[in-house]
Amino acid sequence: MALPHSSPFFHLLLAFFFLWHLPLGFSDQSNCQAWLVQSIPTDMPDLQLVPGVLSTGDVLQWLAGNATKSLDLTVQYWELLAGPNDSNSGDYGYSEAKMKKFGADVGREVYKSLINAADRNVDIRIIQHSGLYPNYVQEASDLAAGRTNVKNITLLLKNWWGTGIVYSKVWVSDNKDIYIGSANNDWKSLTQVKELGIYLVGCTKIARSLRHYINNLWILSTLNSTDYTRTIFDSQWQASRKVPCWSNFIPKEERCRPPLHPARHVPHVNGYPIIEDPATFDISIETPGMDASTASSDLSYLSFSPPELLFHNFQSDEQGWIETIKSVENGGTVRISTMD
Ligand SMILES: *[C@@H]1O[C@H](CO)[C@@H](O)[C@H](O)[C@H]1NC(C)=O
Ligand SMILES: *[C@@H]1O[C@H](CO)[C@@H](O)[C@H](O)[C@H]1NC(C)=O
Ligand SMILES: *[C@@H]1O[C@H](CO)[C@@H](O)[C@H](O)[C@H]1NC(C)=O
Ligand SMILES: *[C@@H]1O[C@H](CO)[C@@H](O)[C@H](O)[C@H]1NC(C)=O
Numbered sequence: 001m002a003l004p005h006s007s008p009f010f011h012l013l014l015a016f017f018f019l020w021h022l023p024l025g026f027s028d029q030s031n032c033q034a035w036l037v038q039s040i041p042t043d044m045p046d047l048q049l050v051p052g053v054l055s056t057g058d059v060l061q062w063l064a065g066n067a068t069k070s071l072d073l074t075v076q077y078w079e080l081l082a083g084p085n086d087s088n089s090g091d092y093g094y095s096e097a098k099m100k101k102f103g104a105d106v107g108r109e110v111y112k113s114l115i116n117a118a119d120r121n122v123d124i125r126i127i128q129h130s131g132l133y134p135n136y137v138q139e140a141s142d143l144a145a146g147r148t149n150v151k152n153i154t155l156l157l158k159n160w161w162g163t164g165i166v167y168s169k170v171w172v173s174d175n176k177d178i179y180i181g182s183a184n185n186d187w188k189s190l191t192q193v194k195e196l197g198i199y200l201v202g203c204t205k206i207a208r209s210l211r212h213y214i215n216n217l218w219i220l221s222t223l224n225s226t227d228y229t230r231t232i233f234d235s236q237w238q239a240s241r242k243v244p245c246w247s248n249f250i251p252k253e254e255r256c257r258p259p260l261h262p263a264r265h266v267p268h269v270n271g272y273p274i275i276e277d278p279a280t281f282d283i284s285i286e287t288p289g290m291d292a293s294t295a296s297s298d299l300s301y302l303s304f305s306p307p308e309l310l311f312h313n314f315q316s317d318e319q320g321w322i323e324t325i326k327s328v329e330n331g332g333t334v335r336i337s338t339m340d
Contacts, residue, residue, distance in 0.1 A: 032203035035059075035289045039183055039195035042103045052289030056183045057106035057190040059199045063173040064113035067122045071114075072172040072214050075128040076165060078139040079186040080111040088134035107187020111139065118143055118150050126152040127217050129166040139185070155217055159225035161306060162242035168304075169197070172214070175207045182337075196337050205281050209302055209314075216260040216309060223259060230254075244308045258311070279313050 039056040040047050049055060064071060082104035083089030084096070091099065099105075118124055124143070131137040137154060144150040157164035171179040181197015183189040200206060232249045234241045243249050245256035280299045303320035310316055315323075328334045 031286070032206070032283055033201045033286045033288055034203075035199045035201075035287070037179065037181055037183075037195075037197040037199045039190055039193060041192050041194065042101065054199055054289070055190075056179075056181070056195055056197065057103075057110060059179055059197075060110045060171060060183075060190075061113040062199075063171045063177055063179055064110070064117045066177060067117045067173040068120070069174050070123045070172075071117055071125070071174075072170070072211065073124070073126045073128075073185075074166055074168045074170045074214065074217070075126060075140070075185050076167050076169065077129060077131045077184055077186065078135070078137060079132065079184075079188070080107040080114075080139055082107060082187050083135070086134065102188075103191025104187045106190045110185075110187075110190065114143055118147050121149050124150040125214070125218070126150070127155055127166060127214065127221065128152065130154055130156065153218070153221045155221040160220065160229055160242070160244055161308075164306070166217070170210060170214070172207050172210050175211060176204045177201050178203060178207055178210065180210075194337075200285075203283070203285070205283055206300075206302070209279070209281070213302070213304060213309070213314070219260050228256065228259065247308045260309075260311075 036050070036053045037056050037059045038049060038053050040049055082091045082099050082102075084091045084094045084099050084104075086092055091104070094102070114124070126140050126143070128137055128140055131154075137152065140152040144152040155166050157166060169179075169181055169183055169185070178200040179197055180200075181195060183193075183195040183197060186193075189195050228245050229242050230245050230247075230250055231240055231242050232247070233239075234249060241249070244258075246258035247255070280301045282299055285300070301315050301320070303315040303317045304310055305317040307316055325334050
């Protein structure tokens with residue numbers, strides 16, 4: 001994942017996990033399909049796209065290209081447009097030919113696909129972190145400028161948790177097609193950095209759950225965090241921390257009603273309990289890019305962080321990782337793609 005070096009303590013992460021596979025021998029009507037998606041740096045002839053795996057640049061253009069009604073994006077930062085002529089940009093000074101060789105065109109194509117979707121009057125919602133020097137959220141602002149169908153908000157999680165950023169990279173198109181992965185809205189994330197994600201097509205149930213989460217982030221961005229946060233002493237980490245007022249870190253009787261939905265009362269524990277039974281989707285997911293040909297019913301779930309946004313319903317990212325590792329059978333292999 002491409003991101004700045006000052007890695008904050010809490011990232012707003014989001015992952016998608018398959019729990020297990022139950023061969024049922026029939027195909028679900030929803031016809032939800034999944035492909036792995038990757039980015040491979042250009043100029044690495046020995047590192048080819050894995051057969052059956054799609055490229056990030058294509059998938060992002062398809063999501064925008066196929067959108068007829070809505071497009072929801074969570075974005076850490078924007079740099080789809082390279083800046084070889086901008087002396088403040090890391091791209092400065094590279095020739096036109098060099099930029100082409102680096103694959104900068106793909107970023108421009110993805111940005112163009114967003115503009116085209118905006119021009120088709122697709123409702124675009126962007127939830128972003130504050131972005132990076134030198135252009136910060138300019139690309140989103142340009143997209144929104146003069147268009148009532150494009151809404152761009154900057155959500156500063158620092159105001160809610162004392163630290164942290166919107167870190168998830170999610171695209172949801174027409175409430176059914178989805179990208180979840182590591183690629184930023186950065187041309188380098190398409191052609192200069194190794195990235196991994198999943199492309200889900202026709203997956204309405206999963207999209208609905210994602211929208212629910214995104215809607216909550218949207219609400220969060222509209223609230224005055226001063227009114228909805230408290231500073232607590234976290235005895236596990238032996239540190240004072242700012243948390244939302246509905247956090248489990250606050251004694252139950254002092255907790256506020258979460259202004260986000262759904263609100264569920266949970267017993268007070270110091271920190272958060274492991275969720276053994278996250279809300280799961282029992283849907284058949286076809287994987288046309290893989291050899292596995294039999295249709296199967298899969299239990300899957302979405303995981304999120306931080307815990308104040310799980311509502312005892314979604315799984316936490318941390319637990320999702322642990323379960324994925326533990327799900328590997330004896331003598332099996334777990335492959336982990338990580339940044340640091
Ligand atoms: C829509 O998505 C499919 C793959 O899911 C892709 O083949 C097609 O080119 C996309 N259409 C547009 C207009 O982007
Ligand atoms: C940079 O400047 C050159 C020369 O003026 C121009 O041909 C090129 O299109 C510019 N590139 C970008 C990305 O703006
Ligand atoms: C959203 O875009 C508009 C129009 O360009 C801009 O005025 C506004 O500052 C942007 N908002 C954020 C939060 O970036
Ligand atoms: C947020 O609430 C605080 C305290 O209630 C108030 O002082 C501040 O002006 C509010 N900020 C905004 C942007 O409304």
